[in-house]
Amino acid sequence: MDTGTHVVMGFALGGLATLDPVVAEHTATAHSVLIGTIIGSQIPDIDTVLKLRNNAVYIRNHRGITHSIPAVMLWPLAIIAVIYPLMPQANLLHLWLWTFFAVFLHVFVDIFNAYGTQALRPFSSRWVALGIINTFDPFIFIMHVIGLILWGFGADPGITFALIYVILIGYYLRRIYAHHSLKKAIKKRIPTAETIIVSPTMRFHQWRIAVKTRDSFYVARGHQRSITVLDEFKRIPIPDTDVINAAKKDKNLSAFLHFSPVFRWEVDEYDDYYEVRFIDLRYRSNGHYPFVAVVQLDLDLNITGSYTGWIFSKEKLRKKLEINTF
Incomplete structure (x- = not known):
């Protein structure tokens, strides 16, 4: 609490x-x-x-x-x-x-x-x-x-x-009864679900839902026993690449992976650096996923900046990466 x-x-x-x-x-x-x-x-x-x-x-x-x-x-x-x-x-x-x-x-x-x-x-x-x-x-x-x-x-x-x-x-x-009933409804709606994470909100009948199947992640909203799927992502294993392995050494990304049970990842390559981003799928808000871990690396795979936490704008992320620059 x-x-x-x-x-x-x-x-x-x-x-x-x-x-x-x-x-x-x-x-x-x-x-x-x-x-x-x-x-x-x-x-x-x-x-x-x-x-x-x-x-x-x-x-x-x-x-x-x-x-x-x-x-x-x-x-x-x-x-x-x-x-x-x-x-x-x-x-x-x-x-x-x-x-x-x-x-x-x-x-x-x-x-x-x-x-x-x-x-x-x-x-x-x-x-x-x-x-x-x-x-x-x-x-x-x-x-x-x-x-x-x-x-x-x-x-x-x-x-x-x-x-x-x-x-x-x-x-x-x-x-507890409402939570149990909602999970039963989710299993009926997505029968291939392997992992179901239901998170409450401040509204009694509103729930955040993240579902993991063998091939996909589903992000949904629950209202009583009604399920609305908002996003679907292909479940792609984290690749064994030099960029990802270098990013995993970062303390912020390590903490994120320790805490987050359901997430997707992205790797972007720019002219002079890489950016690795992991996105927690449990906290969708207004079409945005604010809980992230971001690691920036130079072309020699040295970590130049990182952050994990709640981000609601690109400007805030840029400032946080500057603060956490090594």
């Missing part, structure tokens, strides 16, 4: 924790639990600072080890090590339980996004991305905000957020 949703979830869990008699009856415990749930709902995304280095490092590592099983176990201990010395009167067990729940819930809800997490590490490095809930879901965010407003006006926070989470559980189940 996005940062804003994780923030309101942290406050909401602090309110929900008042259903715990130990928390409700002990002020120091209640205060420490609220701080613990707020920090716990944010701490797995501390790897966002990697974006300050470059997109390649961020894409390869975001939601990786910080969302792993060992991290989920260790983050609450690290948070408590900071909070408990400041509030030694707090009940240590219940502080740990609610802080752990906040960290766990952060990772759990993230697996429902299209981006996913490596939540199964160290047992598996596979990205778990169910593609059911958009990274920012207006309904989920608004429900949390409503709960916080009601709390501010004096409503019982435990009961309020218990009811809200019952509603959200129903919402998740409805989204």
Whole structure:
């Protein structure tokens, strides 16, 4: 989920924790639990600072080890090590339980996004991305905000957020059913599909679809169970050429290939340089595919510039390549 949703979830869990008699009856415990749930709902995304280095490092590592099983176990201990010395009167067990729940819930809800997490590490490095809930879901965010407003006006926070989470559980189940129904419709529409990637949008009934068959890639839009194919590309294996092999040594392209499960590629030759471009097919927007990796090489196959990330104009790409020039 996005940062804003994780923030309101942290406050909401602090309110929900008042259903715990130990928390409700002990002020120091209640205060420490609220701080613990707020920090716990944010701490797995501390790897966002990697974006300050470059997109390649961020894409390869975001939601990786910080969302792993060992991290989920260790983050609450690290948070408590900071909070408990400041509030030694707090009940240590219940502080740990609610802080752990906040960290766990952060990772759990993230697996429902299209981006996913490596939540199964160290047992598996596979990205778990169910593609059911958009990274920012207006309904989920608004429900949390409503709960916080009601709390501010004096409503019982435990009961309020218990009811809200019952509603959200129903919402998740409805989204899971819609996702499952859409995949069945896709299989009926494209029976040769080998891989189906369905990504949610902020609109409840709108979905992005990428399908891989033996010979083709299909990019489509889903509305409820209706499938509209927007683009079709021949599935051409990446060639074993000197230009491609040289480009694969680039950190940006390497990060893209680590992250993107369905893409097409292009190689253009100009008077004094080559340009290799890989295009992720999952994020079509207004006829454009904005998530790319681009590598430029001179005629001696030395990398002169590269970039991976979101590009919405040729001017922005040119500037990014200039910034990332070696």
